[in-house]
Amino acid sequence: MRPIQMLVLGGLTFAAALPWEATADPLRDKATALFKPVPATVSQTQGRTLTEAQIALGKQLFFEPRLSRSHIISCNTCHNIGTGGADNVPTSVGHGWQKGPRNSPTVFNAVFNAAQFWDGRAEDLQAQAKGPIQASVEMNNTPERVEQTLASIPEYVAAFSAAFPKAEKPVSFDNMALAIEAFEATLTTPDSPFDRYLAGDDKALDAQQKEGLALFIDSGCSACHNGVNLGGQAYFPFGLVRKPTEDILPIGDKGRFAVTKTSSDAYVFRAAPLRNIALTAPYFHSGQVWELKEAVAIMGNSQLGRELKDKEVAAITAFLHGLSGRQPDVSYPILPASTASTPRPE
Amino acid sequence: MRPIQMLVLGGLTFAAALPWEATADPLRDKATALFKPVPATVSQTQGRTLTEAQIALGKQLFFEPRLSRSHIISCNTCHNIGTGGADNVPTSVGHGWQKGPRNSPTVFNAVFNAAQFWDGRAEDLQAQAKGPIQASVEMNNTPERVEQTLASIPEYVAAFSAAFPKAEKPVSFDNMALAIEAFEATLTTPDSPFDRYLAGDDKALDAQQKEGLALFIDSGCSACHNGVNLGGQAYFPFGLVRKPTEDILPIGDKGRFAVTKTSSDAYVFRAAPLRNIALTAPYFHSGQVWELKEAVAIMGNSQLGRELKDKEVAAITAFLHGLSGRQPDVSYPILPASTASTPRPE
Numbered sequence: 001m002r003p004i005q006m007l008v009l010g011g012l013t014f015a016a017a018l019p020w021e022a023t024a025d026p027l028r029d030k031a032t033a034l035f036k037p038v039p040a041t042v043s044q045t046q047g048r049t050l051t052e053a054q055i056a057l058g059k060q061l062f063f064e065p066r067l068s069r070s071h072i073i074s075c076n077t078c079h080n081i082g083t084g085g086a087d088n089v090p091t092s093v094g095h096g097w098q099k100g101p102r103n104s105p106t107v108f109n110a111v112f113n114a115a116q117f118w119d120g121r122a123e124d125l126q127a128q129a130k131g132p133i134q135a136s137v138e139m140n141n142t143p144e145r146v147e148q149t150l151a152s153i154p155e156y157v158a159a160f161s162a163a164f165p166k167a168e169k170p171v172s173f174d175n176m177a178l179a180i181e182a183f184e185a186t187l188t189t190p191d192s193p194f195d196r197y198l199a200g201d202d203k204a205l206d207a208q209q210k211e212g213l214a215l216f217i218d219s220g221c222s223a224c225h226n227g228v229n230l231g232g233q234a235y236f237p238f239g240l241v242r243k244p245t246e247d248i249l250p251i252g253d254k255g256r257f258a259v260t261k262t263s264s265d266a267y268v269f270r271a272a273p274l275r276n277i278a279l280t281a282p283y284f285h286s287g288q289v290w291e292l293k294e295a296v297a298i299m300g301n302s303q304l305g306r307e308l309k310d311k312e313v314a315a316i317t318a319f320l321h322g323l324s325g326r327q328p329d330v331s332y333p334i335l336p337a338s339t340a341s342t343p344r345p346e
Numbered sequence: 347m348r349p350i351q352m353l354v355l356g357g358l359t360f361a362a363a364l365p366w367e368a369t370a371d372p373l374r375d376k377a378t379a380l381f382k383p384v385p386a387t388v389s390q391t392q393g394r395t396l397t398e399a400q401i402a403l404g405k406q407l408f409f410e411p412r413l414s415r416s417h418i419i420s421c422n423t424c425h426n427i428g429t430g431g432a433d434n435v436p437t438s439v440g441h442g443w444q445k446g447p448r449n450s451p452t453v454f455n456a457v458f459n460a461a462q463f464w465d466g467r468a469e470d471l472q473a474q475a476k477g478p479i480q481a482s483v484e485m486n487n488t489p490e491r492v493e494q495t496l497a498s499i500p501e502y503v504a505a506f507s508a509a510f511p512k513a514e515k516p517v518s519f520d521n522m523a524l525a526i527e528a529f530e531a532t533l534t535t536p537d538s539p540f541d542r543y544l545a546g547d548d549k550a551l552d553a554q555q556k557e558g559l560a561l562f563i564d565s566g567c568s569a570c571h572n573g574v575n576l577g578g579q580a581y582f583p584f585g586l587v588r589k590p591t592e593d594i595l596p597i598g599d600k601g602r603f604a605v606t607k608t609s610s611d612a613y614v615f616r617a618a619p620l621r622n623i624a625l626t627a628p629y630f631h632s633g634q635v636w637e638l639k640e641a642v643a644i645m646g647n648s649q650l651g652r653e654l655k656d657k658e659v660a661a662i663t664a665f666l667h668g669l670s671g672r673q674p675d676v677s678y679p680i681l682p683a684s685t686a687s688t689p690r691p692e
Contacts, residue, residue: 071435082409082681083610089417089691099441142362291686300377331677335428337625340637345435 002243027210028198029219036228037181037195037261038275038316038325042111042185046124050182053163058183060159061176062332066149068139070095071345077181078132079107081330085187090287095140102254103287109275109330113187113232118285119256120235120270125181130173143173149343155336189276189325197322205322212319215312220304229273230323235269238284241305244298245290255285293317358551361454373556374544382574383541384621384671388457388531392470396528398613401635404529406505406679407522412495414439414485415445417691424478425453427676431533435635436507440478441486447599448634454674455621457531459578464631466581467618471527476519489519496522499522501682533620545672550670558665561658566650570603575619583614584630590644593634599636601631624667641664 043050061067062075078092079085085108092100102118110116116128132138133146151171152154160170164177194213196204205213216222225231235256238249249267256268269285282288283295296316299310308316389396395536407413408421424438425431428593431454438446448464456462464472478484479492496502499516506516509525540559542550551559562568571577581602595613602614615631628634629641646654654662 065426065429065433070439072423072433072439080411081678083411084683087411087418088684091415093418159539224458267564281684290690327680328678330678332427332674332678334673338627342386344636 003078008230009101016210024065027214028200031213032198034217034222034226035194035198035230036189037111037198038109038192038228039343040188040190042188045111045181045185046067048178050185051161053102054179054182054332055186057156057159057163058181058286058331059181060156061180062183062334062336063299063333066335066338066345067133067141067146067176068095068344069141069145069346070139073139073265075107075129075132078104078138078188079246081187081328084108084327085110088280088281088282090282092239093137094138095136100135100136100137103282104282106273106276108187108325109229109273110232111181111188112228113270113273118269118272119259121259125184126177127132127175129180131176145343146173146176147171152339152342153336154339187328187330189327192275193322194319194327195325202233205319208318209322210319212315212317213322215316215318219300219306219312219316221299221306221316224271224303225274229275231271232273235265235268235270236268236303238302239267240303242302245266248284248286248298250286274320274323276326276327292320296320351690354364371548374546374548377559378532379566380545380563380572381540381544383544384455384458384534384536384538384574385570386534386536388534390621390686391527391531393630394524395444396531398507400525400528401532402679403468403502403505403509404525404527406681407526408529410681410692411680412681412684412688413479413487413492413522414441414539415491415692416485419518421453421475421478422448424484426535427674430454430622430673431456432626434626434628436628440484441482444483446481446483447626448631452535452619452622452626453530454535455575455619456578457527457534457621458574459616460580461616464615464618465605467605471530472520472523475523477531482579483557491689492519492522493517494521494687498685498688500685533674533676535673538671539668540665541671553627553663554661554664555668556661556665558661562665565646565652565658565662567645567655570617570649571620575621577617578619581611581614581616582649583612585613588647588648589613590648594630594632594644596632598632616661620668622665622673624670638666642666668689 011210037132044283056291065071065072065074071093078087080087085106087104092101104116110128111125114120116122116125117131122128122131130143133141134143150160157171158244160167160175161177163177164170167175193209216225222230222232224236227233238244238255243249254266256270257263257267272284277283278292280293282290283292289295289298293313296313300306300313411420413420419440422511422591424433426433431452433450437448438450440446451464455475457471459574460466462471463469463477467473468477476489479487480489498508506513506521510521513521513611537548539555552663562571565691568576570582573579584601600612602611602616603609605611618630623629624638627638628636629638635641635644639659642659643654646652646659
């Protein structure tokens with residue numbers, strides 16, 4: 001497990017001299033004002049300090065198929081650590097092979113988003129973690145059954161006590177979510193070519209990628225896609241200028257309207273975070289677009305009202321490839337055995 | 347990754363002086379004649395030397411959901427590294443939420459079995475690996491589609507070339523199976539209490555476990571359950587003396603008869619390997635028995651024709667708990683991204 005260091009978001013400090021010679025670069029100056037590098041470690045979420053015990057427990061729970069009614073679906077099923085933190089199918093397959101309504105967002109760097117889900121209906125990762133476990137089309141479980149499952153396994157009882165030493169009832173659905181959040185906060189992907197460029201390494205991006213970065217800023221992409229995650233911070237109508245076709249923006253999914261019940265929120269979605277976007281096709285909440293360059297062209301059209309030229313699309317796409325960071329190094333957790341009182345799979 | 351050392355099966359050598367004082371022990375002498383400890387490392391299968399490049403590729407493939415038609419089922423789905431190398435449900439759930447006919451056997455130490463599957467229809471792990479990928483109720487894929495998938499991803503093309511440098515066509519369904527076998531051969535669980543006892547540590551098993559070991563030998567369990575894996579070496583009728591009830595031995599599954607078409611092979615199965623058996627409930631090919639002590643009692647009745655006393659069942663069960671070894675330490679592999687020519691999930 002990585003050491004926990006203090007994080008000041010947006011104030012990442014480099015302890016040693018940079019190994020490259022940075023030259024004056026107006027593009028970097030513009031970029032640095034809009035974007036922040038992915039920190040290597042996170043030690044707090046909402047002011048709550050994460051402990052090693054919580055992270056270790058959360059890792060077990062993230063991989064724990066017994067959080068699902070069937071005992072075969074875990075968080076990792078749809079947020080696969082090996083495939084960019086997502087499942088890379090149009091919409092996730094859950095209990096009984098039911099297909100969910102939206103594409104699974106990556107868990108990597110999700111701790112830096114202002115809210116979770118495509119419609120932002122969970123304010124943080126702990127709130128998010130409780131959703132799919134209970135959703136009938138996903139893990140199809142109940143908080144009571146989850147608590148009964150975890151309390152039936154002595155090793156989990158001990159791990160919850162160690163992770164939540166002051167809790168009156170350590171094994172709880174709430175604490176499960178807190179532990180999962182603690183682990184997920186470790187799933188960051190620092191050191192992307194873009195972040196190395198931001199830090200002063202002129203050669204980290206090639207000429208086409210720099211051209212793409214300039215276009216990304218100057219065309220207006222960065223108006224919504226900014227910050228650490230180049231997105232994930234605020235809500236915007238999909239189809240701001242022109243509505244995409246119905247296969248990409250299905251009429252039945254009104255996005256944030258379902259959360260706020262406000263008519264102006266119809267077809268409004270959280271700006272997608274773009275970190276590691278090259279690893280997590282297919283794209284958009286409907287998961288119907290497989291090629292990144294096609295997604296870029298659609299965005300140009302629907303959000304900016306511009307037909308981007310092929311060369312521009314290629315440059316922006318090349319830049320987006322530069323957002324793939326160092327993927328998390330996770331050792332597979334060993335999960336404790338069930339006991340006679342553990343609820344059986346259904 | 348663990349260093350590769352030479353293995354002489356059954357001839358495990360301890361390089362250093364034993365840290366305990368072994369005393370004369372007739373029970374250990376009997377046990378040593380029947381059982382062998384699990385080796386920590388395996389460097390060859392069928393005389394084929396396993397390379398680091400094959401093992402690394404095999405690990406990626408073991409976790410690769412794109413080997414399935416749906417892109418959501420990998421080897422690890424049913425042979426979960428975190429849960430004893432099995433899925434711990436009665437019978438596995440596969441493509442379209444179809445239920446397979448038999449309980450998923452553990453992949454741990456499977457390299458020491460004489461043959462794979464409950465009916466031994468695959469002579470080794472590479473032959474086994476090809477089965478579930480093609481089975482319509484499991485991963486529901488075809489060799490052609492698998493090859494097309496792997497060949498569409500440049501990182502896999504490079505990894506196959508490194509793993510099979512002399513092959514005319516490195517990316518092949520056969521080489522995929524060889525690489526998976528190479529990785530699976532690393533999934534051994536040495537250092538169980540029983541193995542430490544075999545090696546001379548008197549205190550590794552407690553009094554009840556030693557009583558259970560003596561009963562396991564003297565009652566006749568070890569006639570079928572012997573060798574490194576305490577099973578996995580030969581075939582025996584389930585219900586040798588008395589047929590179990592039909593829920594446990596369903597009429598429709600005739601076991602090895604389906605392989606040999608020989609009437610004497612009706613309801614014949616490979617003796618189940620018992621390593622880590624306490625971690626892989628439910629039991630038997632039908633997966634209908636959840637408690638290990640119940641499985642022990644059923645075996646006594648069906649195979650030995652004996653009503654084991656509660657105390658005997660408890661002792662044998664305690665001994666079987668001593669077969670849980672050190673679980674594999676596996677870092678989660680990062681899988682390369684799909685390309686435009688990668689077949690899409692169906």
